[in-house]
Amino acid sequence: MSTTNPPPPPRKLKTRILTIPPSSPLGSWSSPNSLQTWTLPPTPLIPPSLTLAATALTTSTASSFSTPVAFPTETVYGLGADATSSTAVKGIYTAKGRPSDNPLIVHVSDLSMLSTLSTIPEIYHELISKFWPGPLTILLPVPTSGQLLAPEVTAGLTTFGARMPDSPLARALIQLVGKPLAAPSANASTRPSPTKAVHVLEDLEGKIELILDGGDCAVGVESTVVDGLCNPPVVLRPGGVGIEEIRQVKGWEGVVKGYKDRSEVGEGHKPRAPGMKYKHYSPRARVVLFEGHKPVNVGKELEGGGQKKVGVIRTGEWEGLAGETEGRIESEEGGFAVRQGSLRDEEGKELATVLDVDLGRDVKGVAHGLFAALRELDRLGADIIFVEGVSDGDDIAAAVMNRLRKAASEIRP
Numbered sequence: 001m002s003t004t005n006p007p008p009p010p011r012k013l014k015t016r017i018l019t020i021p022p023s024s025p026l027g028s029w030s031s032p033n034s035l036q037t038w039t040l041p042p043t044p045l046i047p048p049s050l051t052l053a054a055t056a057l058t059t060s061t062a063s064s065f066s067t068p069v070a071f072p073t074e075t076v077y078g079l080g081a082d083a084t085s086s087t088a089v090k091g092i093y094t095a096k097g098r099p100s101d102n103p104l105i106v107h108v109s110d111l112s113m114l115s116t117l118s119t120i121p122e123i124y125h126e127l128i129s130k131f132w133p134g135p136l137t138i139l140l141p142v143p144t145s146g147q148l149l150a151p152e153v154t155a156g157l158t159t160f161g162a163r164m165p166d167s168p169l170a171r172a173l174i175q176l177v178g179k180p181l182a183a184p185s186a187n188a189s190t191r192p193s194p195t196k197a198v199h200v201l202e203d204l205e206g207k208i209e210l211i212l213d214g215g216d217c218a219v220g221v222e223s224t225v226v227d228g229l230c231n232p233p234v235v236l237r238p239g240g241v242g243i244e245e246i247r248q249v250k251g252w253e254g255v256v257k258g259y260k261d262r263s264e265v266g267e268g269h270k271p272r273a274p275g276m277k278y279k280h281y282s283p284r285a286r287v288v289l290f291e292g293h294k295p296v297n298v299g300k301e302l303e304g305g306g307q308k309k310v311g312v313i314r315t316g317e318w319e320g321l322a323g324e325t326e327g328r329i330e331s332e333e334g335g336f337a338v339r340q341g342s343l344r345d346e347e348g349k350e351l352a353t354v355l356d357v358d359l360g361r362d363v364k365g366v367a368h369g370l371f372a373a374l375r376e377l378d379r380l381g382a383d384i385i386f387v388e389g390v391s392d393g394d395d396i397a398a399a400v401m402n403r404l405r406k407a408a409s410e411i412r413p
């Protein structure tokens with residue numbers, strides 16, 4: 001008769017945030033205009049917190065219980081583990097509560113590290129020289145000899161996603177570990193991706209031990225995922241690099257969209273049945289997305305809804321609801337203010353409290369603040385969030401609308 005050991009009891013971990021100051025030495029490229037080798041500073045100059053994180057990522061591979069480390073990239077915070085170790089990668093799925101049929105992106109510090117996993121097909125050469133390091137993930141064939149990836153990284157697929165992040169902090173960490181890091185976004189499954197260290201803490205406190213804080217993520221939405229192994233090549237997920245920029249590259253003129261855009265999920269989309277919603281990128285509050293770029297009367301939209309606190313995220317045409325000057329500033333985090341005011345009917349009767357965020361007209365600014373705004377309105381207790389959509393361009397706007405459509409319980413024209 002065989003006996004099996006019972007699984008270890010769930011442990012509540014002490015989660016620490018370690019700050020890496022912006023001026024820290026993190027290394028440099030060995031030769032200019034080449035992504036071949038990222039060279040770390042001399043050991044005594046490396047920030048001690050970074051060394052600690054690298055040690056945690058290295059030793060966790062050897063033990064049976066393993067916790068990943070959260071670290072900043074230029075897109076969103078990632079939750080990293082040694083991509084070559086099954087034990088380490090399983091720790092990611094456990095901490096996030098993520099189903100393991102969703103493959104993870106493999107992050108490398110330089111091309112020399114990537115070459116241990118795969119040669120790079122010609123179709124990607126120009127793309128890499130234009131957009132790496134940066135918010136672009138390319139699909140490559142899964143290695144079958146030499147350095148292997150843990151099977152949990154690829155979820156049984158024959159390809160894996162590879163990315164060289166623009167964040168020097170991320171590249172220094174990967175180089176210190178000396179192994180590619182598998183890293184999904186460091187949110188709990190279904191929540192908006194984290195763009196600040198505190199967002200990671202909100203979601204994963206007690207589930208991981210270390211969060212490296214390198215400040216706010218510059219881009220704010222995840223990388224663009226492309227597959228150049230098929231013909232025509234495909235953009236699988238819109239992200240930080242716009243499809244219009246990718247189309248400029250030789251071999252990518254005919255790139256197609258492998259995700260649903262406005263034509264499939266846009267205007268006229270029926271409200272999903274409550275409880276039936278496929279949740280992703282979602283705050284606790286119910287999100288209603290307006291695709292129409294026209295003024296909206298929030299009071300009217302609310303009629304009979306019974307909501308007490310209404311969050312509003314504006315991106316251009318909508319007027320301020322809390323009053324630009326009289327609205328009390330409730331919080332000012334990450335480049336936008338949340339103003340609190342009252343939403344009143346024509347007779348002056350208060351309909352609801354309004355929490356008003358203006359992300360501005362610049363779509364890069366909208367992308368930068370989007371996830372943080374959804375989280376901040378949640379934190380301030382919004383019951384419902386009305387979001388003004390942006391025009392669905394082939395730039396980063398495609399990523400903004402893609403995430404919003406997934407976060408929304410309802411899409412209105």
Ligand code: TXA
Binds near residue numbers: 076104157185237
């Ligand atoms: O910006 C980013 O990409 C961030 C930071 C941390 O680098 N990471 C990120 O990872 O967004 P994650 O796991 O949240 O999203 C990975 C996306 C998923 O949509 C997944 O389906 C896709 O990449 N993906 C990964 N490997 C794939 C593969 N072999 N084939 C198709 N899609 C893949």
Ligand code: MG
Binds near residue numbers: 184185193
């Ligand atoms: Mg994610």
